[in-house]
Amino acid sequence: MIDLDDISGYERLDPSGLNRRLHDLPAQCDQAWREAKNTDIPDGWRQCTEVIVAGMGGSAIAGNLAADLIDPLSGTSIRVVRDFSIPGISANSRQLVVACSFSGETEETISMFNHAQSVGVSMVAIVGGGTMSRLATNAGIPIMTVDAPGEPRSAVGCNLMLLSSLLNSIGAISLTDANVAAAVAAAESMVSQVGVEVPTETNPAKQLAKDLQGGLSVVYGGGSLSGMALRWKSQINENGKSWAFAEVLPELFHNSVESFPASPEIKQRTTALLLRPHQTTPELGKRYDVIAETLNGFGIKNRTFTGVSGGGLAQSLAMVVLGDHVTYYMGLLNENNPSETPSIDLSKKRLSGQDRSF
Template sequence: MFDHARSAGSAMAVITGGGELERRATDASIPIMTVDATGEPRSAVGYNLLLLASLLDRIGVINVSDQAVAEAVEAADVMVAKVGIAVPEETNLAKSLARDLLGRLTLVYGGGNLSGMALRWKAQINENGKSWAFAELLPELLHNTVESFPGGPEIRKRTTALLLEPHQASPELERRYAVLGETLDQSGIDRRTLTGVPGGPLTQSLSMIVLGDHLSYYMGLLNGINPSETPSIDRFKERLSSSDSA
């Protein structure tokens, strides 16, 4: 991707935690924003989100004020205070939901500002929670997926749909969420509606990242597996590497 962008003559900036990409960007005098976060790359997405928002603001693609960033960081802190490891399950949404989802098929649905968040939650439940999860987006799923809801009574009994609903959605999107909820209820599929801390898109996104990440972490613990390890992915990469070198 780096070489393709350079050969295309694109204006470039690099967000990296170091390594080969940083070296090549430095050699090419390309601006660098450094990710200073430990842990797996997937655990630094909130950090990366703010870096990307800052970059896009600087080049005039979007407008992100210092106040919006401060509110988003505060929202993340508020969510951590609600779902952190020290908060007991009785008052901890992430812990109680993780237990409810244990051994079940999880469907994650999102629309509007939280479309990408549905994909994030799905991936985190897979990687951290070591559990089955699939994600789809509104309004598209209303044109195809809903036709599958009446089938498979045994599957329906073991399925939970998580509806990630943004604050201040358009009337059209609110109506679609309502219709989706009604359809799930009529099909006997368990559903939960989840929202982030009220505020702008950045505030909602960052708080929902915190909630989803804690949820998936607790699911991994309940499954008796280290949430940070990804042995199946590692094996897949190893097999591909050995095949490429053969």
């Protein structure tokens, strides 16, 4: 098994330097926030009551994270759609569709883009180039450019900050430059605690990766960390090359808890990861307490990770950094290149008819 404190292992299994991209996420966020200010926002968008983020995979997750930044009393809601079409949209509505694609070639996202355009709903594209960028340009649809190296999931900081700037401009959320600076500082602080140069004995991300190796991870999130559960789950899949599932509080009390007594052979290999906001309502806080007690009562391993103090964006960015490093180390421990996604690539070839080996 790889020694996470031996740099030669990183050079062998991570030739593209994903660890450097993880390290640079705070700077990526700062740059994207600054560049987003150059986007002209039509006045009419400030009256929208629903923002629909259309995308897939690493490009869509920013929508879930941004939704967690919305004040419950806000007059604007966020909906994330991962599909071929977008239900419930109409022309002359107060809706705004944000089509997100890192490559600009994602089949499902292009399909949703075309659907939204045919309906005549207000649109903006957050895209790195490719076909969707050309379609948006030709249609006169505003573009916010994703400028980040590597794989789509590594551009989460750029995507989130572009989307947050847009939401801030239309009044859906409230962010200041000072808020963003504090959030970037929180992310930098987390990098300093979990980066590759920090030895395992003082590195919580390396320690957790070792604990999770070879097992099943179930990620629980609620409140302002609801979307974060899905981010951690997908990163355990993609970076860590491991099985994981995500659940949301309080919903899991109405179904998932019923499985806790069953299947001892699964329970002994399962770890529940509770992502708890720094501040919760009394109702949600009680449910975090009770779910931990319930897991303990049934002998299911569990760990709680509480968000950092400060605003919602600071909590989100710091938790992204922690989860990304944990899953990166999981991939290395599994003797895999954490950047590559061969099974996703194979699936895309089969869907396109290029591979008929099955």
